[in-house]
Amino acid sequence: MNGPIVSVRNLHKWYSGVHALKGVSVDFARNEAVGLIGDNGAGKSTLINILSGVQKQDEGSIFVEGKEAAISSPRDSMRLGIETIYQYNSMVPTMSIARNLFIGREPIKYSLFGFGVLDLRKMREESVQAIADVDLHLRSPDALVGELSGGQRQGVAIARAMHFKSKVMILDEPTNHLSVKETNKVIGFVRSLKEQNVTGIFISHNMHHVFESCDRVVAMARGQIVLDKRVSETSIDEVQSVL
Amino acid sequence: MKRMLKIYMEKPELAALLLLLLLVVLFQLRSGGVFLSFDNLRGFFGILPEMALVAIGVTVLMICGEFDLSVGAVFALMPMTMAVLMATGVSFPMALVAGLLVCVAIGLLNGYLTIRFAIPSFITTLGMMFVARSLTVVISGGFPPLLPTDLPTWLFTSFVGPGQLLRMSFLWFLAIAVLVSLLLSRTNFGNWIRATGGFLPAADALGIPTARVKIACFILCSVLSGFAGLIQVLRLGSPLPSIGEGMELQAVAAAVIGGTALNGGVGAVFGGIIGVILIRVIDNGLILSQVDANWFKFAIGSLTIFAVVANSWLRKRAKSIKVEV
Numbered sequence: 001m002n003g004p005i006v007s008v009r010n011l012h013k014w015y016s017g018v019h020a021l022k023g024v025s026v027d028f029a030r031n032e033a034v035g036l037i038g039d040n041g042a043g044k045s046t047l048i049n050i051l052s053g054v055q056k057q058d059e060g061s062i063f064v065e066g067k068e069a070a071i072s073s074p075r076d077s078m079r080l081g082i083e084t085i086y087q088y089n090s091m092v093p094t095m096s097i098a099r100n101l102f103i104g105r106e107p108i109k110y111s112l113f114g115f116g117v118l119d120l121r122k123m124r125e126e127s128v129q130a131i132a133d134v135d136l137h138l139r140s141p142d143a144l145v146g147e148l149s150g151g152q153r154q155g156v157a158i159a160r161a162m163h164f165k166s167k168v169m170i171l172d173e174p175t176n177h178l179s180v181k182e183t184n185k186v187i188g189f190v191r192s193l194k195e196q197n198v199t200g201i202f203i204s205h206n207m208h209h210v211f212e213s214c215d216r217v218v219a220m221a222r223g224q225i226v227l228d229k230r231v232s233e234t235s236i237d238e239v240q241s242v243l
Numbered sequence: 244m245k246r247m248l249k250i251y252m253e254k255p256e257l258a259a260l261l262l263l264l265l266l267v268v269l270f271q272l273r274s275g276g277v278f279l280s281f282d283n284l285r286g287f288f289g290i291l292p293e294m295a296l297v298a299i300g301v302t303v304l305m306i307c308g309e310f311d312l313s314v315g316a317v318f319a320l321m322p323m324t325m326a327v328l329m330a331t332g333v334s335f336p337m338a339l340v341a342g343l344l345v346c347v348a349i350g351l352l353n354g355y356l357t358i359r360f361a362i363p364s365f366i367t368t369l370g371m372m373f374v375a376r377s378l379t380v381v382i383s384g385g386f387p388p389l390l391p392t393d394l395p396t397w398l399f400t401s402f403v404g405p406g407q408l409l410r411m412s413f414l415w416f417l418a419i420a421v422l423v424s425l426l427l428s429r430t431n432f433g434n435w436i437r438a439t440g441g442f443l444p445a446a447d448a449l450g451i452p453t454a455r456v457k458i459a460c461f462i463l464c465s466v467l468s469g470f471a472g473l474i475q476v477l478r479l480g481s482p483l484p485s486i487g488e489g490m491e492l493q494a495v496a497a498a499v500i501g502g503t504a505l506n507g508g509v510g511a512v513f514g515g516i517i518g519v520i521l522i523r524v525i526d527n528g529l530i531l532s533q534v535d536a537n538w539f540k541f542a543i544g545s546l547t548i549f550a551v552v553a554n555s556w557l558r559k560r561a562k563s564i565k566v567e568v
C-alpha cells in the first residue's frame with residue numbers, strides 16, 4: 001500500500017459566521033513529517049481538531065488508508081491510529097506518569113461491560129518501557145506529571161502515542177512556552193518519528209523548526225491551503241511570502 | 244529516605260491522621276478516660292457510618308471536580324419517601340427501591356443540569372438542596388408518618404461483633420468504603436474519575452466520556468446520602484424532615500480535611516473518612532471534656548482552614564524535595 005495514510009477532501013467548517021475552513025484538501029503520506037504553518041486564525045487547529053475527533057466538519061470527507069472514515073470522537077480517531085498532542089491538553093498533571101499513559105486505554109484484568117480492574121503491574125512495566133523507547137530518562141513511572149518539565153511532558157505524550165502504535169501523530173504547537181533546550185528535545189522527537197514509521201503532522205509558528213524537522217511544508221491562510229511543497233523545493237522566504 | 248519522606252508528605256490524609264491521634268490522646272486525658280471507654284466508643288461507632296457514607300460520596304464527587312450541596316436534603320428525603328410509601332402499605336423492599344430511585348433521579352438531574360447548561364454544580368445542587376428539603380416536608384404532610392413495626396431494622400442497626408461494640412451499619416459502611424476506595428484506585432473507571440477532575444480538557448481529548456463519568460459520580464453521591472439517611476432514621480425509629488441539615492457542609496469539610504482538593508483530581512476515600520472521624524471526635528470529645536458545645540463549629544471551621552493551609556504547604560514542601568524523576 002503506497003497511497004496516503006490520511007487524506008482530507010474539501011473540508012469545510014463554520015463557527016457561527018466564521019468560515020474557518022474553506023474547502024481544504026490535503027494528503028499526508030506514510031512516514032512523512034509534514035510541517036503545518038500559518039498565521040493566527042488560519043485554521044490549522046480547526047483542521048487538526050477535526051482529524052482528532054474534537055470537532056466535526058460541516059462538509060467534506062476524511063480518508064484513512066484509503067477508506068472513508070467517520071470520526072466523531074477522540075476515541076474514533078485514536079482507534080484509527082491518529083494520536084494528537086497539544087501543548088496543554090495531553091496530560092493530567094495530578095496523575096502519575098504510568099496512569100497518564102493509559103488514560104482511556106487501561107489494561108484490564110477482569111472486566112464487565114468495559115469496566116474492570118486495572119493491571120497496575122502491566123501499567124508500570126509498559127510505561128517504563130514506553131518511556132525508555134523514546135529515549136526519555138525518567139526514573140519512576142509513579143512521579144506525578146505535574147512535576148515534569150514541559151519538554152518531559154511532551155516526551156511522555158509522545159511515548160504514549162508510540163506505545164499505542166499510532167500511525168499518525170499530530171503535534172499542535174508542542175513547543176509553545178518551552179525553553180530552547182526543551183524545544184530542541186521535542187524537535188528531536190519529531191525527527192525520530194520517521195525512523196519509527198510514523199507520520200508526523202507538526203504545527204508550529206517557527207519556520208526554522210519546521211524546516212529543520214520536516215520533509216514537507218503545508219501553509220494555510222484564511223481557511224485555505226496556499227502552499228504545499230517539499231522542504232527541499234522551497235524556502236522560508238517563499239513560505240513567508242504566501243502567508 | 245528523602246524519597247519516602249516525599250511520598251508521605253504528598254499523602255495529605257496522613258496529616259489528618261496524625262492530628263486525629265493527637266486529639267484522641269488529648270480527649271482521653273481531658274475526659275478522665277471516658278473518651279475511649281466501651282460505652283462511649285459504642286455510641287461513637289453507632290453514629291459514625293451515617294456521616295461517613297455521605298462523606299464518601301462527596302469525596303468521590305469532589306475528586307471528579309464537582310460539588311453536591313443537596314446531600315443533607317437527600318439524606319432526609321430518601322427515608323421520608325420510604326416512610327410515606329410504607330404508611331400506605333407498600334412493602335419495605337419496594338419502598339427501598341423507590342427511595343433509591345429518587346436518589347438516582349436527583350443525582351442524575353444534578354449532573355445533567357450542571358453539564359448541559361455548564362453551570363457550577365455549587366449552584367445546581369444549592370437549588371436542589373432547597374427543592375429536596377421542601378419536598379421532604381411537603382410529603383411528610385407536617386407530621387412524620389409512623390414507621391411500621393416489622394421493618395428489617397436489624398439489618399442496619401442491630402449491635403454485632405465483639406462485645407456488641409458495633410452496629411450493622413458499621414459493616415455496611417466498611418464494605419462500601421472498601422468498594423468505593425477500590426473503585427477509585429484500582430479500576431479504569433476510577434482512573435477516568437481522576438482524569439476528569441484532574442484536568443477536564445485532557446480527559447476529553449483522550450476520549451473519556453467525562454459527562455457520563457461526572458453524572459455517575461453525582462448519582463453515587465446521592466444514593467450514598469439517601470442510604471445513610473435511611474440508616475439514621477432506622478436508628479432513631481422515626482423519619483424527621485429536618486435530619487441532615489448542615490451535613491452538606493460538614494461533608495465538604497471532612498473531604499477537605501482529609502486532603503481532597505477543592506478543584507478536583509486529588510483526594511482519597513480514606514482521607515474523607517479520616518475527616519469525618521476527626522469531626523465526630525471533636526464533637527464527642529468537646530462534650531466529654533465539658534467544653535461549651537457551641538465551640539464545636541468553631542473547632543470544625545478552624546480545622547478546615549488549617550487543613551487546607553497545611554496541605555498546600557506540605558505539597559509545596561514535597562515538591563521542593565528534589566528526588567530525581
Ligand SMILES: Nc1ncnc2c1ncn2[C@@H]1O[C@H](COP(=O)(O)OP(=O)(O)OP(=O)(O)O)[C@@H](O)[C@H]1O
Pocket residue numbers: 015016018020038039040041042043044045046047
Ligand atoms: N471554538 C471556536 N468557536 C468559534 N470560532 C472559532 C473556534 N475555534 C476557532 N475559531 C475561529 O476559527 C478560525 C480558525 O481558528 P484556528 O484555531 O483553527 O486557527 P489556528 O490556525 O490554529 O491559529 P493559531 O495559530 O492562533 O493557533 C479563527 O477565526 C478562529 O477565531
Ligand SMILES: [Mg+2]
Pocket residue numbers: 044045046
Ligand atoms: Mg491553533
